């Protein structure tokens with residue numbers, strides 16, 4: 635039996651400030667580091683050790699992974715960083731306060747932007763400093779690969795090919811894999827793994843620093859799924 639653990643990063647500075655974040659590269663708060671440490675300790679207590687780890691190219695996920703692996707004494711682990719595991723791009727909402735945006739546009743509209751399956755937020759202008767074309771970490775990508783906004787559906791369109799082409803071959807050849815990522819890139823993976831329809835995935839929320847375990851057979855069929863804290 636294989637184990638796949640999905641771990642959302644600990645609280646970030648913009649989570650704390652209640653700002654739309656997406657691809658903006660904001661770090662963890664002290665609380666976020668503590669959440670990452672607690673997640674690592676929880677995995678340690680349950681005897682989890684990994685053969686490989688994946689994360690995004692955003693420091694809140696990378697640092698959560700580092701802290702978790704440090705707790706497991708597995709800092710030596712091979713790690714693959716992939717932009718495809720980034721948070722969904724929040725478009726022109728990036729940096730805005732979520733409560734103030736709800737006051738301006740209405741709670742219903744903001745809920746549609748945040749949780750509808752296929753309605754993306756308004757797109758970023760190309761000259762916005764938040765546009766990924768200005769960020770050297772994406773210099774190797776084609777212009778059409780760089781999002782100016784993303785719905786969950788569009789996020790899935792880049793997460794799923796990466797899952798199939800990169801993660802599945804790795805997972806097929808090992809026992810235990812850790813993915814440290816983001817609320818919406820993890821929701822995209824969950825939609826695929828649990829075969830949820832577009833309606834059901836809207837209700838799925840992912841907490842920070844809360845390891846979610848999938849037990850899989852050799853063909854990567856899901857045998858069981860649980861939050862590790864439920865078994866603590």
Ligand SMILES: O=C(O)[C@@H](CO)OP(=O)(O)O
Nearest residue numbers: 653654655656721748817
């Ligand atoms: O701001 C973001 O990038 C995400 C995750 O914090 O927010 P939401 O909860 O709206 O998906």
